[in-house]
Amino acid sequence: MSAVKRPEGSKSAPAFYNNPNVRAVFYQLLLVATLGYLVFLIIANTLANMEARGIKTGFDFLTTTAGFDILMSLIPYDATDTYLRTFFVGLLNTILVSAVGIVLATMVGFIMGVAHFSKNWLVTRLAVAYVETFRNIPLLLQIFFWYFAVLAALPSARNSMSLGEAVFLNVRGLYLPAPVEEAGATVFYIAVAVAIAAIIWLHRYAKKRQDDEGVQLPVWRLSLGILIALPALASVIGGAPFSFEYPELRGFNFRGGITVIPELMALALALTVYTGAFIAEAVRAGIQAVPHGQTEAARSIGLKESKIMKLIIVPQAMRVIVPLLNSEYQSLVKNSTLATAIGYPDLFTVFVGTSLNQTGQAIEIVFMTLAVYFAVNMTISLCMNLFNRRVSLVERK
Amino acid sequence: MKKLASILTATLALGISTTATAGTLEDVKKRGTLSCGVSTGLAGFSQKDEKGQWSGMDVDVCRAVAAAVLGDASKVSYKPLTAKERFTALQSGEVDVLSRNTTWTHTRDTSLGLNFAGVNYYDGQGFMVSKKIGVKSALELNGAAVCIQAGTTTELNLADYFRANDMEYTAVTFDTSDQTRAGFESGRCDVLTSDQSQLYAIRIGLKNPSDAVVLPEVISKEPLGPVVRQGDDAWFNIVKWSLAALIEAEYLGVTSANAEQMAKSGSPEQQRLLGTTGDSGEKMGLSKDWAKNIVMQVGNYGEIFERNVGMSSPLQIARGLNAQWNKGGILYSNPIR
Numbered sequence A: 001m002s003a004v005k006r007p008e009g010s011k012s013a014p015a016f017y018n019n020p021n022v023r024a025v026f027y028q029l030l031l032v033a034t035l036g037y038l039v040f041l042i043i044a045n046t047l048a049n050m051e052a053r054g055i056k057t058g059f060d061f062l063t064t065t066a067g068f069d070i071l072m073s074l075i076p077y078d079a080t081d082t083y084l085r086t087f088f089v090g091l092l093n094t095i096l097v098s099a100v101g102i103v104l105a106t107m108v109g110f111i112m113g114v115a116h117f118s119k120n121w122l123v124t125r126l127a128v129a130y131v132e133t134f135r136n137i138p139l140l141l142q143i144f145f146w147y148f149a150v151l152a153a154l155p156s157a158r159n160s161m162s163l164g165e166a167v168f169l170n171v172r173g174l175y176l177p178a179p180v181e182e183a184g185a186t187v188f189y190i191a192v193a194v195a196i197a198a199i200i201w202l203h204r205y206a207k208k209r210q211d212d213e214g215v216q217l218p219v220w221r222l223s224l225g226i227l228i229a230l231p232a233l234a235s236v237i238g239g240a241p242f243s244f245e246y247p248e249l250r251g252f253n254f255r256g257g258i259t260v261i262p263e264l265m266a267l268a269l270a271l272t273v274y275t276g277a278f279i280a281e282a283v284r285a286g287i288q289a290v291p292h293g294q295t296e297a298a299r300s301i302g303l304k305e306s307k308i309m310k311l312i313i314v315p316q317a318m319r320v321i322v323p324l325l326n327s328e329y330q331s332l333v334k335n336s337t338l339a340t341a342i343g344y345p346d347l348f349t350v351f352v353g354t355s356l357n358q359t360g361q362a363i364e365i366v367f368m369t370l371a372v373y374f375a376v377n378m379t380i381s382l383c384m385n386l387f388n389r390r391v392s393l394v395e396r397k
Numbered sequence B: 001m002k003k004l005a006s007i008l009t010a011t012l013a014l015g016i017s018t019t020a021t022a023g024t025l026e027d028v029k030k031r032g033t034l035s036c037g038v039s040t041g042l043a044g045f046s047q048k049d050e051k052g053q054w055s056g057m058d059v060d061v062c063r064a065v066a067a068a069v070l071g072d073a074s075k076v077s078y079k080p081l082t083a084k085e086r087f088t089a090l091q092s093g094e095v096d097v098l099s100r101n102t103t104w105t106h107t108r109d110t111s112l113g114l115n116f117a118g119v120n121y122y123d124g125q126g127f128m129v130s131k132k133i134g135v136k137s138a139l140e141l142n143g144a145a146v147c148i149q150a151g152t153t154t155e156l157n158l159a160d161y162f163r164a165n166d167m168e169y170t171a172v173t174f175d176t177s178d179q180t181r182a183g184f185e186s187g188r189c190d191v192l193t194s195d196q197s198q199l200y201a202i203r204i205g206l207k208n209p210s211d212a213v214v215l216p217e218v219i220s221k222e223p224l225g226p227v228v229r230q231g232d233d234a235w236f237n238i239v240k241w242s243l244a245a246l247i248e249a250e251y252l253g254v255t256s257a258n259a260e261q262m263a264k265s266g267s268p269e270q271q272r273l274l275g276t277t278g279d280s281g282e283k284m285g286l287s288k289d290w291a292k293n294i295v296m297q298v299g300n301y302g303e304i305f306e307r308n309v310g311m312s313s314p315l316q317i318a319r320g321l322n323a324q325w326n327k328g329g330i331l332y333s334n335p336i337r
């Protein structure tokens, strides 16, 4: 690609194929086309190979009956449903455990990360010990620990631990009473909606008051009051919104109520504790990145210590923390595939495990699954980037 | 994720390698060892002892093929595979033979690009329960939690059986038989279901075998046998006839102890099997004494059965269906001639 020498003194514009921009686009297109062709070749070659080896291909299997049962499903499912449905059952279970893990790990991580800066020696040591222990033990081992050592040691169904004959815990899981809608439910839901709307309004109003007049309203206490009072009032007027269906021991197992299977508990616990340790480190790093001068400045204008953390340090620390959180969340989603080691029916266990094995359609199933994890992680990344834009430094114009 | 990666590479390998299917015989001869897929550990079928030695019914099929092809039954490299990994491992060429209590079904035979080379154990699915729950029949299991292994025919039969009998159950699925057993022992489930032979194998691995009973019902047919890739007929023949030679040797009364002598002075059928006469080996690209190597080094089917799962083993399984056809069973080898 030697640069084309323009004849001395020539004023005319270079030919379009000598235009660096045109060239750049051309080479990009060439690259994309080559890559596309390569991918096409691989796919075509794979299909031809599989055909030659008598391996079935295509997506027809998705509409055939799966014929196996799944331990836990958020949507109705039984063995007469299709493989496509097993995909959704697994997907929802993956989303469930990831969501639970992300929320809990964030809470644990923030508490432990902030605890690191506590003035209390014991609390600081505890925070350090937590991070050092759980960050350094392989996740799979932690999952096995919770599942085979802790939860498997719980008593049998007949000797369950119970809380007021309503909540039961045994080796088969945690059994909770399930709410059943009663006559007052509609009024109750409306009250909750109104309460939420009122709270949002209250926050706006409080901000305006503070901006305009410098008055601080006890927003949090008021919000909590509204959230309790309105639905409570609704229950008095409209009658009880719910009754409860209690789990009871019938035959081999508890039936009725809500069951939280031990596989879910073990996996969620392990993901929380493991990822929480990394998040704690991210939070610590974020806080340390805020110059000490900020704290001193805050003190000098008379802010209380508790407010300094909340109003000055954490918002600035978020700029460092959020990008780190993004990658922790994505790891958590990917790590949730370790579910297969204890049989929690996530997408990987159900679809890449059983469905793949029963149909033998490895390529289709693996690619569908890859696409899902890719999409889920892209979504997380997108949300975190939006969030990051909000917390990042807003430069004055 | 690691598993996903390995499945993915296996899948990609399927795409990239062209016609690696043909020529397994040459590959094995060149390599000098047979790569054989077995279970991750199942007493009597494929298990590893403290010294790292594999033994069992399924392992002996691997050894028989190695004896036939390489003249040495010990030249096998074993690849432990879970139920979920096994077919991908065979399809992608990671193993030459899969000999891991695998049920011969229509779907597997017709859509996975595999061929079943025969049956080395006729089995059926059964249930094992803890004695404590006092159940005498599988029909009393309504509402039970059942431990099973993922990616097996067991999962499918179980769903059929409970539906047919209008019973409910919870399926608790694990990856390996060790985990399944641990789930059963911890009380996560009331019942463990699997092929009946495997129930006995799992039972002797329990901390307290006498606490568990195997229920009388057999709810399915599970013909277990070795599997090879489709598209390499020469190799398919070798595995098929190695298994047949084991069965035929028992039928003809040839044992590891008397094979040498029978080769010299046996009946015409015995001498043909042992390669003294005929050219059964050459026709498959093997040596003349392929079957003699099998019997001398591995034994005949009856010896294998007794040693691994029979009355002289801890499993104490009766021959039942797995006796020769003229002894009340259904083992029947096609004539080697």
Ligand SMILES: N[C@@H](CCC(=O)N[C@@H](CS)C(=O)NCC(=O)O)C(=O)O
Residues within 6 Å of the ligand: B038, B039, B040, B041, B042, B081, B082, B083, B101, B102, B103, B148, B149, B151, B152, B153, B154, B175, B176, B177, B178, B180, B194, B195, B198, B222, B224
């Ligand atoms: N024969 C059935 C089931 C075979 C099977 O995997 N059984 C379990 C028994 S729990 C086993 O052998 N596990 C041993 C292992 O995972 O290595 C099939 O082919 O699908």
